[in-house]
Amino acid sequence: MSEHVDVAVMGMGPGGEVAASRLLAAGQRVAVIERELIGGECAYWACIPSKTVLRPPEAAGEVDRVQGAGGAGLDWARARDYRDYMARHLDDSGQVRSYADHGALVLKGEARVLSRGRLEVAGRELTCDHVIVATGSDAVIPPIDGLDTVTTWTNRETYTTRDLPSRAVIVGGSAVGVETAQFLVRFGVQVTLIQRSDRLLGREEPRVSELAQKYLQETGVEIRTGTSPTRAYQEGADNVLDLTDGTQAGGDVIIFATGRTPRTNGLGLGDAGVKFGERGEILVDDHCRAADGIWALGDVTAVMPFTHVAKYQARIVADAILGRPHAAHYTGIPRVVFADPEIAAAGLTQAQADDDGLTTSTAEIDLAQSLARPWTYEGDPRGHLGLLADRDRRILVGAWAVGPQAGEWIHQASLAIRTHIPIETLLDQVAQFPTYSEGYLTALEALDL
């Protein structure tokens, strides 16, 4: 006999967790279904371990850059132990207990939709009023001849490794590739980064790519753009890639940071009326509704594959199920790459604004030339801020920043873009002295409006 719940959540990554927690708090009977670990990719193999191991080199670098301090050392064994602690030693028994204590029906296993409102999990049948699909994404590995003869890693092996390689080749130069290169090189690994397009972080402004490349090269990463692997083979102890530009790259390991694909295989969703996009993503409306009684959120929708977006969409879905629907807005959501210095952006790029037919004005400032904070912060100051304004509406539509803690102070631009704060109000806003946030005034004044 099948058991009935109000809502079944398929996949308990950060998106599924937020949806489930909110629905449980509102008194709904919720089944939480997870085939691996409650917490998902983010908690065990992505955001949390990566940000944990990026922090020691960042802190040590800060100490070395501050005048009057110096000599900070790095200790991989301690960094790794703390990473493993932060990733709960790949043990979710605490989460399983906690959801059960909060009244959830916790099911460990692969969920599959049998028909609308009917699910199967590990041989057990479940009926429900709503299904939330929050199954995330898998790493993509491009088809390359000979790949099965060499040692390959994705984010999973990279962020659970006990020992660091001496030399690593990273394929892919977007967020995962840049962060992974930054982490490894600062822990002493010799890193070669292979990027197919002609610049890193291809979705951001070309100037952001340029700064990202400059800072990464300064830390010792060898970056090769405009090329990609054609063949993989073993040469002695080396894992080697032949590249399209006729060169080779070799190391102890080849790490793939070549994107993600939505996890929808075998979920049985097509029969339940769910539609898929070109990348295999679940198509949703602005309430994250995929079909009658079926909702989807997070990476599986490919709207913006970030944890903060998965959590936002979870709020949208939970509110819709609880009878207080409001549409999702993605304008101005921040995008941060936790390199050193941090790389942050929000809103449109110039190319996107052009596509939208906007009449724009841009400004870029070197923060060290106009602010005190970069100088009080470090001896050889770094920091750039770029703004993109809509001249007709006199609002910001885009912003980027490359500098210390940019991932924090980008949120000012994020809010301004999301809420259409008039430029005049932004010019009248007072930022604390001396902070990086003061840069907004200088950049706004540099706009030609």
Ligand SMILES: Cc1cc2nc3c(=O)[nH]c(=O)nc-3n(C[C@H](O)[C@H](O)[C@H](O)COP(=O)(O)OP(=O)(O)OC[C@H]3O[C@@H](n4cnc5c(N)ncnc54)[C@H](O)[C@@H]3O)c2cc1C
């Ligand atoms: C190396 C790396 C670093 C990242 N760093 C950041 C960062 O700093 N900040 C940020 O915002 N984003 C970051 N991301 C992106 C972030 O990890 C994802 O956007 C986020 O995990 C998406 O959450 P989700 O809930 O949609 O899916 P996931 O975290 O992928 O969770 C989905 C869950 O569903 C489960 N599942 C799948 N199929 C089934 C099934 N049939 N039945 C039951 N369970 C199932 C999976 O086991 C998994 O636990 C990073 C990604 C990578 C790869």
Ligand SMILES: NC(=O)c1ccc[n+]([C@@H]2O[C@H](COP(=O)([O-])OP(=O)(O)OC[C@H]3O[C@@H](n4cnc5c(N)ncnc54)[C@H](O)[C@@H]3O)[C@@H](O)[C@H]2O)c1
């Ligand atoms: N700090 C963060 O918020 C954070 C950190 C890491 C990842 N993420 C998210 O995770 C997702 C996955 O990131 P990602 O960097 O893996 O994927 P991505 O899709 O953003 O980038 C993949 C990169 O690999 C390159 N590439 C693909 N195939 C290649 C090949 N055969 N040879 C050489 N280069 C190749 C592409 O040109 C592209 O630059 C992103 O959407 C990102 O938003 C976020």
